[in-house]
Amino acid sequence: MPITLDVRLDGFDQPIGHLFGDDRGGVAFAYRPDYLARPDAMAISMSLPLSETGYGDPPTRAYFDNLLQERDTARADIIAKYDIANDDIAGILLHLGKDCSGAISVLPEGAPATKVPGDLLADYVPLADDRLIAIIQSLHERRALPADVQDPSPLAGVQSKIAVTRLPDGRFAEPREGSGAPTTHILKVPDDRHRRDALHEHAAMELSRSFGFPTASTSVVEIGGISVLAVERFDRKIDQDGRIIRRHQEDFCQALGLPARQKYERRGTEGRRFDAVAVGQLLDQTIDPAVEKRLFVEETFFDLLIGNVDGHAKNFSIFHLPGNRIHSTPRYDVMPTMLDRGTTDEFAYRIGNAELLNALSWDAVDDFLAALGFSSRAGRRRLAGDIVPATIRRLNEKIEDIAAEYLKDFADLLATNIRTTCRRLDIEIPTPAGDRDTFVR
Structure with missing residues (x-):
């Protein structure tokens, strides 16, 4: 009815x-x-x-x-x-x-609001160690949460995760039942086949932050013998009264009017898909389109080189501000997905006609920039010649640091992707990328 x-x-x-x-x-x-x-x-x-x-x-x-x-x-x-x-x-x-x-x-219709600001001192209940461990174990084993646990903010995505609040003393807490208070952190819990995912994603997020990209803060916490990634929510802030409030944002699927099943370019059709043309039109409506578009290009090549080929439309978001103003949110889901040999290495959105890293070319890069709305060919050449080699150089400088963190596989993947990109674009392969083991998919 x-x-x-x-x-x-x-x-x-x-x-x-x-x-x-x-x-x-x-x-x-x-x-x-x-x-x-x-x-x-x-x-x-x-x-x-x-x-x-x-x-x-x-x-x-x-x-x-x-x-x-x-x-x-x-x-x-x-x-x-x-x-x-x-x-x-x-x-x-x-x-x-x-x-x-x-x-x-x-x-x-007519129901009272269920989402309200949160008072850290009054609206949250600390999670006892045994309760927190039981929740994390359930998520790790892909079982239902304990019967008395209600996730206060069910989250999109396919990873097992739960929303919690981190108190000033560092403890995790859950909103008091019926309070409507917002959470402040997301706990991402890997399954047994991906036990090192938290370490890999944290390293990738730290790399993103080191490049100057606005990026959500993360930390790795050990809970019940499981390495869990704690992500500080970018869509929260403190108001003038010291309360936690939610910030209105939406992902690119929503902004483009696409159903979630079309979050990859390959699942859409021309004129109705997550591609460079659609992203360019979206970013044209932001407060500073030129800055936003350059940032998107920089993040794109950063992601491809670190092996994050799952940058789909639900992994990009924008903030809505009064006055119908918008700007992009911090990055929040940066993962070297190519480390998982069971996943595809096909790009979430094409770079020109290139769908894979070993198909990249300068012509494909130019087509990508043109689709985003960079109209001057000379300007596109300068932009590509600035961003791509600089991203390779800066990531190459991080390889040994990543390897030193007991992340040899990530370091090898990064080096392999740098070598592939350099060969495709006729750029000299730098050291140490040229000397590391090949990461075999």
């Missing part, structure tokens, strides 16, 4: 809009007039800009479906329990919408 749900944005006292579901599973969205009249109103998505006219099914479905977890256990449970169709987004969000990740929540 038809359903109307309130869409709330943390920080606003009243709903900002409504999600409508019809009796055939179709959905629509509209902003509330009183929200549109506010000077501090911001769009929930670049694919759903502020407008008095509502939005129909395709853009509405793409955005709200992206709020749900990619690991669909909870979704499957709700579908089975209430006999809901898999594509009935409004029906599913009726039951799961209060726990959407980020600052958005979707609630029954």
